[in-house]
Amino acid sequence: MFFTTNPICAQTIKVACVGNSVTYGAGIKDRATNAYPAQLQNLLGNNYEVANFGFSGATMLKNGHKPYWDKTEFKASQNFAPNIVIIHLGLNDQGNNNWPKHKDEFIADYLEMIALYINLPSKPRVIICKMTPTFSGHHWFEEGMRENFQEIQDKIETIAKTANVELINLHEPLYRFPEYFPDNLHPTKQGAYVIATKVYGAISGDFGGLKLPEYYGENMVFQRNEPIIITGTANTSEVISVSLHNNKATTKATKNGTWQVTLPAMKAGGAYKFSVTSQSSKNITFNKVFVGDVWLASGQSNMDWKVHQMQSAPSVVKDSLNSNVFVFSMDAKVLHGNKYTQQDFAKINANDYFKYSGWSNQKDEVFKNFSAIAYAYAYRLQKELNVPIGIICNAVGGSPIQSWISRERMEKTHETISMLNDLWLNPLVDSWNSKRKSENFNFNKNLKNRHPYDPTFLFDAGISPLKNFNFKGVIWYQGESNAEREDLYTRLFKMLVNDWRTHFKKPELPFYYVQLSSINRPNWGAFRNAQRKLLTIKNTGMAVSYDAGHKTDVHPTQKWIVGERLSKIALAKLYNKPIAFSGPLLDFVNVIDSKLEVHFKHAEGLKTLNGNEINDIEIAGANKVFVKAMAKIKNDKLIVWSPKIENPRFVRYAFSSFTNGNLINKYRFPASTFTNIIE
Incomplete structure (x- = not known):
């Protein structure tokens, strides 16, 4: 003892x-x-x-x-x-x-x-x-x-x-x-x-000796220009020495077996030697670690979509490897549509659900199986910033947003408590998620096991273990599994952003997300509009993707363009680069006689793709019954009317679930789905 x-x-x-x-x-x-x-x-x-x-x-x-x-x-x-x-x-x-x-x-x-x-x-x-x-x-x-x-x-x-x-x-x-x-x-x-x-x-006092979190390893990246906090566990009172390049610190493990040191902020650079030693346990040394910017990529299957699955994958794998981009995957061990086995259930717990890939900057299986969007994002950042970029992806296909929110946060409102307490066919849960859980559980609602899509599970398994790591920001692509209820999603998204900022101890953590693409599924237009309105949250940005969608495939393969659009948001809003980053966003609407005059932000050079007439534009009176509208562009504003509507009040654009919307600005960024209806 x-x-x-x-x-x-x-x-x-x-x-x-x-x-x-x-x-x-x-x-x-x-x-x-x-x-x-x-x-x-x-x-x-x-x-x-x-x-x-x-x-x-x-x-x-x-x-x-x-x-x-x-x-x-x-x-x-x-x-x-x-x-x-x-x-x-x-x-x-x-x-x-x-x-x-x-x-x-x-x-x-x-x-x-x-x-x-x-x-x-x-x-x-x-x-x-x-x-x-x-x-x-x-x-x-x-x-x-x-x-x-x-x-x-x-x-x-x-x-x-x-x-x-x-x-x-x-x-x-x-x-x-x-x-x-x-x-x-x-x-x-x-x-x-x-x-x-x-x-x-x-x-x-026995806590199993010296241990570091699983996301530490060769080729890892620490966040630059901020104090570097390093944590781990060790036996009680064990003296721990940490060395990173020229910086050193010593501490002693607490009575509960935890320890933490803070090293001074460092500029971007590397490779550096990083070592952690204890007086009586094994020593841990990594010969190549870097200092740069570190990002977290999360969400569901479109964020998880792999480099080798994306459009033009062979040329990306061949020509777009960037040795200063370091990727790390957290992959779900159990995710399928069949009846779960006892072995599956054993892995669906907060300690064992994710498989950690380790860090890589090579043309290997880790790279090929990494998120295509996250890699495109990191690739563009690195080219513009010329610093090492580390990025961790823990996206899980099919996951609803409530699975990524902490129990602390969800226990604060009656609505989300209802979701925590009723885990079987809850009407607040999208029908696809309920169906998948029923299939996995063989329709046995008496099972007490957790499901990966249950509220808080992916937070417990995939976010809580990362909360002591310092991220520059988050990129997020999720919503397909919440598209049936856009109002609920609005509340949950705000809850998630606040929750993660609290747990990562960064109240203004940048959070950039992808607006859903385009597909023939009910309610996607209304859902995209709800996502647009979430831009009122401070330090957020939204990449439009409906022009890269597919009529029937929920996993469109044009991922590089989506990752690039996200990167331009970060470069402009966070890194202050003088570049365009957004398509036209609704600002306000004026009623002028029998026409509506639509004003936009980011509307410089407003036009349509290939000069064609404006697609998927509708107008309505006070009764909110929409009809197809006529439209023209004048001085970067949109003039909309219809002979069927004498007193127009409302307009909506690209509201079809699979839209052929073609409104862009001079930078060829597509305009977001929008309506001026306030609900």
């Missing part, structure tokens, strides 16, 4: 697990062998004696409905003469029958219990725990429990500091595994094992 505050040679170390039903093991089959204290015993081995003093329903509050103070388990835990005490209480205090009336007593009661244990004749080491999760499916969640829970978690942190005792965070990573909590409160055997490993690490 690495350390204990009470070293006892050739003597069994007694561990008292104090708590409520989670400690007791309520709901776990074969509780005596599978509750967390029993699994902790197996991890610690014969030098320890672990005893379970859990009591279901117990409160920390003396004035709670079932105080632990009154239970025989409390007295028995003291008589056990423990050397270590693990306290996990508070879950039952969050109920409205306890918390509102007695919450001001919680800290005093908890501190008194800690003092009582510390002053036992055995003088135990006391460790307290932040609570395991209470999930949104609990019937009291929106009736105050959500807020009560967070108040208790905050108070437990205060208590640990006040009493100067160690704190174990049992909320993470269990919060990323709702499948381990079938009743939204009590963990399964697997959940109990996670608790046991967290407690084992706190007691022993």
Whole structure:
């Protein structure tokens, strides 16, 4: 063992697990062998004696409905003469029958219990725990429990500091595994094992030695011109030394096994040697790393579409390799339309869903299987900026936007809580996603497993592991799996952008996205218009792609042009390059007699492709019944009318799901789908 505050040679170390039903093991089959204290015993081995003093329903509050103070388990835990005490209480205090009336007593009661244990004749080491999760499916969640829970978690942190005792965070990573909590409160055997490993690490200091996140490796790129934060795990109190080029730093792993160093900002350059060493574990060295700009590419299948699948792929592979572009793929291990096997279900968890490719700048399988759009984007940035560009892609085909949003964020509104709680044929979920899940689950709605398209899953598996890495910005191509409900998507997209900016600790993180292309599917015109209106979000940009669509194929192969359009947005808006980056965007509409005068932003040289008449343009009166319109261009404005509409009020353009819209500016950027209807 690495350390204990009470070293006892050739003597069994007694561990008292104090708590409520989670400690007791309520709901776990074969509780005596599978509750967390029993699994902790197996991890610690014969030098320890672990005893379970859990009591279901117990409160920390003396004035709670079932105080632990009154239970025989409390007295028995003291008589056990423990050397270590693990306290996990508070879950039952969050109920409205306890918390509102007695919450001001919680800290005093908890501190008194800690003092009582510390002053036992055995003088135990006391460790307290932040609570395991209470999930949104609990019937009291929106009736105050959500807020009560967070108040208790905050108070437990205060208590640990006040009493100067160690704190174990049992909320993470269990919060990323709702499948381990079938009743939204009590963990399964697997959940109990996670608790046991967290407690084992706190007691022993053993966290498996020096480790770095999986996205570290040869040819990786660190973000330039910003402090370089490097994180990892190691055994408790392990001294960690980090070296990158001429910069060095030393730190010590915390009691929870984490460590972090911050190196000074560096200008673009490389290759540099990067090493991380520890005093007793293995050392890690990468001989070639770089400093430049790092981007995250995410979304669904059109972002995931590979270099080797794109139009003109052979010439791209042959002629467009850029050795200063470094790509890294996170590929889904399970994604198909058949019935899932037990092996499939085993991989659909937040720890194991993605396969990491490692970094590459070579003409190899990593490059050929990388996102075509993301590569085109990075290629153009590198040519213009002349710095190393790193880009990570974790797009997943068919994924809806709600799968990419964190549980923290989705638990804040009733609408998204509904999506979290009803995972089977929820009417808020697009029909294709529901059908695919039904097929994968063999139409068995009693399965408690997660599906890759379930809300929060891809955040847990693909975004949470990256949140300590520093990205310059995000490019996003997604929406096909949410196109049935554009108003809901608008709310979810705003939620996602804010959520990622919060987790990446960059409130103004650039977020550039692709407007859906063109296909004969219902509602795509209205959806593209909804995406246009999302440009009101600060530090966003939108690449129009309907002119690169296909009438029947949801995966059009013209990916290079889409990646280039995204890159021009970044170059103009973020890097201040004097280049055009957008097609005409609706500004406002004037009513002039029986005609509408449409004004645009980015309308210099407004014209049609090949000089033809304007396609897919419609006009309506106050009743919003649209008819085909006549139109002409005058001084970069669009004049629209119809003899059938005497008093026009509304116009819409490129609203057909598969549109032949042909309005462009002098830079040949296509105009976005638009209407002036405000809803």
